[in-house]
Amino acid sequence: MSDTDIDLDELERRYAQERDKRLRSDGMAQYEPLGKRFAALARDPHADPDFKRAPIEEDGEVLIIGGGFAGLLAGARLREQGVDAIRIIEKGADFGGTWYWNRYPGAACDVESTVYLPMLEELGHVPTERYPRGSEIQAYCGRIAERYDLRRAALFQTLARKLRWDAGRARWIVETDRGDRIAARFVISCTGLLSNPKLPRIPGIETFAGHAFHTSRWDYAYTGGDESGGLTGLADKVVGIIGTGSTGVQVIPHLAAWAKHLYVFQRTPASVEVRANRPLTDDDFAGLEPGWQRQRRDNFTTLTGGGYAPVDLVGDSWTDIIRSVMPRLENGEPVADVEAIRRAEMRKAEGVRQRVAATVRDPETAEALKPWFHYFCKRPCFHDEYLESFNRPNVTLVDTQGKGVERFTPAGAVVAGTEYPLDCLVLATGFDFLVDYCEEAGLEIVGDGGVDLSDRWADGPLTLHGMQTHGFPNFFMMAIAQAGAAVNYVHTADEQTQTIAQIIAETRERGATRVEPSLAAETAWVETIVEGAKARRAFLESCTPGYYSYEGRRERKAALNDFYAGGPMAYIEHLRDWRDAGGFPGLDWT
Numbered sequence: 001m002s003d004t005d006i007d008l009d010e011l012e013r014r015y016a017q018e019r020d021k022r023l024r025s026d027g028m029a030q031y032e033p034l035g036k037r038f039a040a041l042a043r044d045p046h047a048d049p050d051f052k053r054a055p056i057e058e059d060g061e062v063l064i065i066g067g068g069f070a071g072l073l074a075g076a077r078l079r080e081q082g083v084d085a086i087r088i089i090e091k092g093a094d095f096g097g098t099w100y101w102n103r104y105p106g107a108a109c110d111v112e113s114t115v116y117l118p119m120l121e122e123l124g125h126v127p128t129e130r131y132p133r134g135s136e137i138q139a140y141c142g143r144i145a146e147r148y149d150l151r152r153a154a155l156f157q158t159l160a161r162k163l164r165w166d167a168g169r170a171r172w173i174v175e176t177d178r179g180d181r182i183a184a185r186f187v188i189s190c191t192g193l194l195s196n197p198k199l200p201r202i203p204g205i206e207t208f209a210g211h212a213f214h215t216s217r218w219d220y221a222y223t224g225g226d227e228s229g230g231l232t233g234l235a236d237k238v239v240g241i242i243g244t245g246s247t248g249v250q251v252i253p254h255l256a257a258w259a260k261h262l263y264v265f266q267r268t269p270a271s272v273e274v275r276a277n278r279p280l281t282d283d284d285f286a287g288l289e290p291g292w293q294r295q296r297r298d299n300f301t302t303l304t305g306g307g308y309a310p311v312d313l314v315g316d317s318w319t320d321i322i323r324s325v326m327p328r329l330e331n332g333e334p335v336a337d338v339e340a341i342r343r344a345e346m347r348k349a350e351g352v353r354q355r356v357a358a359t360v361r362d363p364e365t366a367e368a369l370k371p372w373f374h375y376f377c378k379r380p381c382f383h384d385e386y387l388e389s390f391n392r393p394n395v396t397l398v399d400t401q402g403k404g405v406e407r408f409t410p411a412g413a414v415v416a417g418t419e420y421p422l423d424c425l426v427l428a429t430g431f432d433f434l435v436d437y438c439e440e441a442g443l444e445i446v447g448d449g450g451v452d453l454s455d456r457w458a459d460g461p462l463t464l465h466g467m468q469t470h471g472f473p474n475f476f477m478m479a480i481a482q483a484g485a486a487v488n489y490v491h492t493a494d495e496q497t498q499t500i501a502q503i504i505a506e507t508r509e510r511g512a513t514r515v516e517p518s519l520a521a522e523t524a525w526v527e528t529i530v531e532g533a534k535a536r537r538a539f540l541e542s543c544t545p546g547y548y549s550y551e552g553r554r555e556r557k558a559a560l561n562d563f564y565a566g567g568p569m570a571y572i573e574h575l576r577d578w579r580d581a582g583g584f585p586g587l588d589w590t
């Protein structure tokens, strides 16, 4: 399509119309966590429910909360610094974090394995596919744990509950749900970004009498099969699914293949692009020079963060848009042409809609599957069988016109007055995102002088680099609020953990008992975030709501939860410069 075929103003009008259909007054309150009213749905299907162990009392060096990639990388980098007394507390029965919980059929990473999986060079690992499956990623987490001898540090099926800074002993005292009392000089909280499943507060949902589960707690005992499919238990079942985000798009082709009938209740259509997965072989890695992964990851994060790079090393659907809107170079400096970027973005979104039209046979279904929002408003999805699923006779798309399911009855879901009887309801409704740090982490954190972090952060986080906060010495967070938001969070996490491990090493070398950001350094960083976030927030207000836009919220909390405006690669470079500068300016040691 040529640029002149795109009427930008008309498109903007259409986007605004679609956003208005989806806007709701209850914002974030439209969701509730899995664990409260629906505690049974939060049960871990992979763990031994009868697991017991005696409580532990110990005094260690570093306590890490969470055994996903962030926690594992923190452990690995600390081992590299020679720290032996590490303890890792993990809710699940194994390492893996996101990939421990999300074992739904089709679960795979949408970022290329060569940039997503950390430490490929250190471990000499060759991923099997371009886009790795969940089970392979989880197994790889186990390999990192073995390599850095982290398994002996782990307390699985354990939740950290309360952290209290004991100034007299210069120790954090950590209590868990299993009665442990662990003292540690340093605490690194790695509780995840999208780790608390959320449910929509749809009227009557609690009365639904069929079988229901969230995708992050997939019930294979009911569906049969495994991550690769074979859901034979659904052969005589009418299944409904709510959620057409990254998860829904991966699950739906499997449900479509096995259910007697599948109803897809759609609120906002996903933007679904080409995935083009393929096996990787040694040839893909032949001739790569040491340091190749850092170069490749930096390149991917630069391009997907909207920056300039002379080459595109990954060259997939993620980087395609950047290729087409690459800023021009003037005197060696990249210069963004705002109008050209706007047109390229519209062209990209139009291409996504044309793919729907070319794939889905029923014109009405195809029309309903077309996304009408700015390409950057929501995380794009990548799949080569999703759209085809809607050509099956046993699949019905129920387009809710941006409203979602109206209500539930014991028999099923109601949309626009029509009841759809269901045997099984699959909730692909996502996870809490930047709601409230302590609430999401499930932690009560009491710092210097008895100050509760949730009180200090009542209006939103106050940090230096998104990783440390004044008055909470020797405490680190792995998060993205006030940090760099990369498409590939593991890249950010890797740089954050290298920084944290170096700060801890320096604290030990100095013989200091506490390290924390000065109030002045923290205030300056927060101001940088809030100022820098203005342009992005203005853009998000034009978007169809979702977790990127904080469901359309405008208050200070949303601004404080925002990201480093220079982009993820600039944030990473800022951390590198800070590490290299020596002495970590902005930190106070005692």
Ligand code: NA7
Binding pocket: 022, 194, 200, 201, 202, 242, 243, 244, 245, 246, 247, 248, 265, 266, 267, 268, 379, 403, 404, 405, 428, 429, 430, 431, 545, 546, 547
């Ligand atoms: P997402 O991306 O948050 O998707 C959740 C989906 O659930 C999305 O399509 C929502 O529609 C839908 N939803 C939520 N509430 C309702 C109601 N009430 N009715 C209908 N539909 C509803 O979560 P995912 O698990 O797919 O992906 C999470 C992240 O994992 C992803 O971003 C990647 O980082 C990997 P909406 O679009 O809000 O209208």
